[in-house]
Amino acid sequence: MKRITAIVATLFSLVVVFPIFYTISASFFQYTDFTAIPARLLPTLPTISNYTRAFSESNLALFLSNSLFSALVGTAVRMTISIIGAYAFTFFTFRGKNLLFIIIVATMLLPTDALILENYTTIRALRLTDTYLGIISTTLLAPTHLFMLRQYFKTVSREYREAAVLEGCSDSRFLTTLLIPISQAVIITLAIHSFSTIFNDYLWPLLVTNRESMRTVQVGLTMLGFSENLDYGPQFAAITVLMTPILIIFIALHKPIQESVSSRFSGR
Amino acid sequence: MKLRYPNRIKPYLLIAPALFLAVLFSYRPFFLTLVNSFHTISLAGKRINFIGFDNYIRLFANPSFQASLSNTLRFTLFFVPTNIVICLSAALLSNRPGKLATLNQIFFFLPMAVGLSSTMMIVKMMFNPSIGIINQLLGLDIQWFNNRHAAMGLLVFAGVGLDIGLNFLLLISALRNVPSDLVEVATIEGASWSQTFRYLQAPMISSTLLFVVVTNIKDAMLISAPVMILTEGGPYRSTQTLVYQMYLEGFRSGNYAMGSTIATIVFALTFAILLLLLHLERRRVYYQ
Numbered sequence: 001m002k003r004i005t006a007i008v009a010t011l012f013s014l015v016v017v018f019p020i021f022y023t024i025s026a027s028f029f030q031y032t033d034f035t036a037i038p039a040r041l042l043p044t045l046p047t048i049s050n051y052t053r054a055f056s057e058s059n060l061a062l063f064l065s066n067s068l069f070s071a072l073v074g075t076a077v078r079m080t081i082s083i084i085g086a087y088a089f090t091f092f093t094f095r096g097k098n099l100l101f102i103i104i105v106a107t108m109l110l111p112t113d114a115l116i117l118e119n120y121t122t123i124r125a126l127r128l129t130d131t132y133l134g135i136i137s138t139t140l141l142a143p144t145h146l147f148m149l150r151q152y153f154k155t156v157s158r159e160y161r162e163a164a165v166l167e168g169c170s171d172s173r174f175l176t177t178l179l180i181p182i183s184q185a186v187i188i189t190l191a192i193h194s195f196s197t198i199f200n201d202y203l204w205p206l207l208v209t210n211r212e213s214m215r216t217v218q219v220g221l222t223m224l225g226f227s228e229n230l231d232y233g234p235q236f237a238a239i240t241v242l243m244t245p246i247l248i249i250f251i252a253l254h255k256p257i258q259e260s261v262s263s264r265f266s267g268r
Numbered sequence: 269m270k271l272r273y274p275n276r277i278k279p280y281l282l283i284a285p286a287l288f289l290a291v292l293f294s295y296r297p298f299f300l301t302l303v304n305s306f307h308t309i310s311l312a313g314k315r316i317n318f319i320g321f322d323n324y325i326r327l328f329a330n331p332s333f334q335a336s337l338s339n340t341l342r343f344t345l346f347f348v349p350t351n352i353v354i355c356l357s358a359a360l361l362s363n364r365p366g367k368l369a370t371l372n373q374i375f376f377f378l379p380m381a382v383g384l385s386s387t388m389m390i391v392k393m394m395f396n397p398s399i400g401i402i403n404q405l406l407g408l409d410i411q412w413f414n415n416r417h418a419a420m421g422l423l424v425f426a427g428v429g430l431d432i433g434l435n436f437l438l439l440i441s442a443l444r445n446v447p448s449d450l451v452e453v454a455t456i457e458g459a460s461w462s463q464t465f466r467y468l469q470a471p472m473i474s475s476t477l478l479f480v481v482v483t484n485i486k487d488a489m490l491i492s493a494p495v496m497i498l499t500e501g502g503p504y505r506s507t508q509t510l511v512y513q514m515y516l517e518g519f520r521s522g523n524y525a526m527g528s529t530i531a532t533i534v535f536a537l538t539f540a541i542l543l544l545l546l547h548l549e550r551r552r553v554y555y556q
Contacts, residue, residue, distance in 0.1 A: 013376055203515070
């Protein structure tokens with residue numbers, strides 16, 4: 001029984017991972033490998049010409065840098081806003097605290113995709129179309145992050161802060177030298193999540209960017225001009241370029257990632 | 269005791285950015301969308317006059333909208349059970365000790381590393397009827413993009429590919445929290461595999477399972493980007509979904525009022541699902 005489970009699980013997991021394997025393999029295909037009969041799973045003679053073509057015949061590098069830049073800046077701003085917000089909601093008592101917290105966290109209930117019509121109007125009125133600020137604007141508030149950070153900060157004794165304040169420690173110093181370091185694990189997990197959310201966003205960047213030079217890679221990837229002509233090699237190469245760094249991070253960090261999900265949802 | 273920072277304004281300043289963004293990009297657009305759905309709107313986006321429920325009446329009589337609504341519901345109906353069965357089996361099968369199991373687990377959550385548009389482009393190319401690997405490898409001759417049923421199936425498959433990583437991770441973490449000695453005792457006492465799942469594991473992972481089901485339903489109701497990249501709503505609108513039609517009406521046809529009306533209906537559907545979640549959570553779920 002145990003052996004059967006292991007075999008079934010392994011076959012199943014191979015099916016799940018097959019598209020990733022095939023994408024990497026096909027990125028080294030020659031043009032004729034795609035039409036070979038019987039179908040090929042591995043390249044006859046691996047070639048890197050797909051990679052050189054992906055970069056030289058499209059703006060992939062530019063799209064990639066647009067995405068990296070907006071995701072990095074977006075993550076930094078988003079984490080800052082979440083951390084200082086969660087800090088205020090955990091360690092301060094003030095009038096309207098609960099109501100304001102609910103107002104911020106309840107934005108979770110409004111699906112962002114259904115808000116794009118009005119948000120686009122806002123961004124256009126602010127003349128922010130085709131700008132980085134326009135791309136990241138609607139992602140800057142992360143109610144889930146604020147909520148989770150507050151849950152975590154609550155486990156930090158309030159006495160720490162009271163003692164620190166009595167000793168003449170400023171809020172910014174308390175945050176940077178104590179609270180952020182001890183919450184490192186949660187903050188890193190949320191930052192990774194933020195980065196991938198902003199990096200992977202599709203619909204919003206599609207709307208707010210018209211100029212090709214401002215396009216993000218998720219949008220640009222679908223308009224490279226290769227797959228439309230059944231020229232799959234460079235398209236698979238572009239996808240491989242995009243996913244490989246993340247695949248490596250995921251494989252290297254599989255333990256902490258699994259643990260962080262486990263602790264996040266068991267409420268510990 | 270005199271604190272160094274007795275400042276009363278400080279907490280408000282700290283939460284101001286979050287509050288500002290919540291109002292600017294969530295509440296304001298939400299209320300404007302709601303208001304717009306009861307008006308006629310000019311091409312420049314200005315409200316012209318109040319027309320009550322006329323937009324809704326017109327929308328429900330519109331065959332394109334009827335198609336979107338039924339496609340969205342059908343997609344949800346096919347996608348959610350398929351995805352849950354696949355992700356839950358993956359989690360149950362790989363929830364064992366050993367190196368091979370770890371490898372299985374890594375494979376199951378790797379699709380999470382592939383972004384949305386990459387996933388869709390991979391599916392699009394692999395399922396190309398003439399030179400895609402799937403038809404060739406399996407000796408099939410399915411016109412994935414020209415057949416209504418095949419296109420819907422493809423969308424479901426693509427949706428699973430998109431969600432399996434995270435859902436697997438959530439479910440396996442929940443399964444790991446079921447004390448292994450309990451499972452051992454059950455096995456020694458002669459409980460079958462299905463009994464162990466039904467009476468021991470299922471109740472103990474029920475809150476995670478419910479969370480996964482509800483987020484799946486919500487994601488399925490809101491599906492748009494995969495449709496845009498993969499099928500563009502075709503063939504013959506058979507994969508045109510609500511949010512995709514909202515996008516078409518609002519940005520392609522300049523039919524802003526219709527777009528806002530569809531958006532409002534999407535809000536209503538999402539709220540309904542979230543209320544269902546709250547209701548179920550109160551009644552059914554077993555907490556440790």
